[in-house]
Amino acid sequence: MTDDLRRAGRTAADLAAGHLASVPDGPVWRPVPGADRAWLTDQPLPAAGRPLEDLLADVRDHVLPHPMGNGHPRFFGWVNSPPSPAGVLVAPLAAAMNPSCAGGEHAGALLERTAVRWLAELVGFPHRPGAGLLTSGASMATVIALATARQREGRRQGWDVRETGLYERSPLAMYVSAEGHSCLRKAAELLGLGGRYLRTVPVDGSYRMDTAALRRLVAADVAGGVRPFFVAASAGTVNTGAVDPLGDVAEVAREHGLWFHVDGAYGALGVLGDPGFTGLELADSLALDPHKWLGVPVDCGCVLFGDPAGPRDTFSLVPPYLRDEGADELGWFSEYGPEQTRPFRALRVWATIAHLGREGVARLVRRTCALARTLAAMVEADEEFDLLAPAVTSVVAFRLRPAGLDPREVEELNRRLPAAVQHRGRAFLTGTNLSGTTALRACVLHPDTTEADLTILLEEIRTAARSPS
Numbered sequence: 001m002t003d004d005l006r007r008a009g010r011t012a013a014d015l016a017a018g019h020l021a022s023v024p025d026g027p028v029w030r031p032v033p034g035a036d037r038a039w040l041t042d043q044p045l046p047a048a049g050r051p052l053e054d055l056l057a058d059v060r061d062h063v064l065p066h067p068m069g070n071g072h073p074r075f076f077g078w079v080n081s082p083p084s085p086a087g088v089l090v091a092p093l094a095a096a097m098n099p100s101c102a103g104g105e106h107a108g109a110l111l112e113r114t115a116v117r118w119l120a121e122l123v124g125f126p127h128r129p130g131a132g133l134l135t136s137g138a139s140m141a142t143v144i145a146l147a148t149a150r151q152r153e154g155r156r157q158g159w160d161v162r163e164t165g166l167y168e169r170s171p172l173a174m175y176v177s178a179e180g181h182s183c184l185r186k187a188a189e190l191l192g193l194g195g196r197y198l199r200t201v202p203v204d205g206s207y208r209m210d211t212a213a214l215r216r217l218v219a220a221d222v223a224g225g226v227r228p229f230f231v232a233a234s235a236g237t238v239n240t241g242a243v244d245p246l247g248d249v250a251e252v253a254r255e256h257g258l259w260f261h262v263d264g265a266y267g268a269l270g271v272l273g274d275p276g277f278t279g280l281e282l283a284d285s286l287a288l289d290p291h292k293w294l295g296v297p298v299d300c301g302c303v304l305f306g307d308p309a310g311p312r313d314t315f316s317l318v319p320p321y322l323r324d325e326g327a328d329e330l331g332w333f334s335e336y337g338p339e340q341t342r343p344f345r346a347l348r349v350w351a352t353i354a355h356l357g358r359e360g361v362a363r364l365v366r367r368t369c370a371l372a373r374t375l376a377a378m379v380e381a382d383e384e385f386d387l388l389a390p391a392v393t394s395v396v397a398f399r400l401r402p403a404g405l406d407p408r409e410v411e412e413l414n415r416r417l418p419a420a421v422q423h424r425g426r427a428f429l430t431g432t433n434l435s436g437t438t439a440l441r442a443c444v445l446h447p448d449t450t451e452a453d454l455t456i457l458l459e460e461i462r463t464a465a466r467s468p469s
């Protein structure tokens with residue numbers, strides 16, 4: 001078996017390297033043709049097994065030809081980066097070890113301490129040992145942060161939400177800007193807080209949280225007998241990359257005893273930009289996704305806390321069979337979140353940061369932000385395009401507005417453009433809605449994207465607009 005694995009492993013390494021090398025020359029994305037789609041979705045369960053090398057032939061012929069597109073320098077969709085080479089390199093080694101990083105005395109659990117601390121140090125978040133863990137992504141990081149805030153609020157009011165649930169308690173209100181990510185609402189619903197107590201704070205003309213409106217909403221809740229307990233600001237919104245006025249939000253949180261959460265899933269690394277921003281360090285919890293800007297291969301999120309006691313108080317539940325007399329004072333990672341068996345994500349984080357160094361990460365952030373500013377300038381200089389928000393991180397929100405179209409036609413055009421551009425295969429961008437306006441958005445994350453790629457993106461949008469729908 002080991003000899004087979006060694007042989008096939010060499011082929012797999014060649015396939016991976018060949019795939020990465022060929023991606024820029026192919027279409028960014030293309031629809032999966034019927035036969036391959038059927039192969040991917042309808043395979044019968046095999047009765048007998050097959051040799052490893054055979055499986056690789058299938059991967060080569062049916063899997064690798066159909067990527068999502070995010071390895072390509074002209075992929076500007078959502079927030080999906082190409083994989084870091086160092087992350088690709090070590091992923092099979094983590095699988096070869098296959099530990100559970102719930103905790104214990106082994107490399108997987110121990111290296112997560114370094115990975116989490118490095119992430120905190122990269123973004124300037126004050127780190128106390130144990131105050132953070134890797135997660136599947138920011139959605140899970142948000143669940144962990146919100147549950148911890150809910151537990152703290154219960155304790156303050158003299159009850160234990162883990163024991164009593166939310167039964168017969170007065171409602172708790174949380175505050176999220178109109179541009180806050182949907183994972184915040186999902187987490188609120190999941191944790192029984194009720195979507196109706198999630199207050200949507202309006203944004204200003206730059207899509208940043210309006211803190212005067214936040215104060216008014218908090219005051220209205222206090223007057224109405226609803227207890228304000230949590231505010232989430234964004235460091236890099238998904239729609240425009242906007243960074244909320246973190247210091248001002250922190251101030252409101254401090255005045256009213258709210259838990260201050262920052263969603264930096266996409267944009268926390270933007271602190272390394274030029275200009276960067278400050279205020280992350282004031283948060284009680286920060287969600288950031290190594291599988292976004294940093295390029296750690298999916299999946300990898302992270303939640304950092306100011307105080308490690310909170311998540312442990314919220315999640316620690318150690319049954320007798322898991323007691324570890326040898327554990328240090330921090331205990332196990334599984335005491336800080338809902339997952340018991342946890343994958344060895346730390347190796348991919350460690351390798352990615354070790355390969356780039358702090359300087360390399362900062363260079364990547366500065367380069368992609370500069371490209372986004374260039375794209376914004378190109379959009380502004382072109383009469384056919386409208387820039388819809390300032391480019392403060394690496395997202396550009398804009399739309400096409402050709403002369404002669406009425407507002408309804410402009411809306412329809414921009415609604416159909418993302419799919420039309422995607423199907424042409426030369427660039428990939430996605431759309432969104434900003435204050436009721438259909439928008440195009442381009443997120444620059446790829447280290448090899450160039451200004452020429454930005455020119456092609458705008459050309460593709462114009463060409464797709466001219467082609468029949």
Ligand SMILES: Cc1ncc(COP(=O)(O)O)c(C=O)c1O
Binds near residue numbers: 138236264265
């Ligand atoms: C700002 C922001 N927050 C949260 C998320 C959710 O992150 P994940 O998909 O890792 O759960 C995203 C995903 O794009 C995001 O951009």
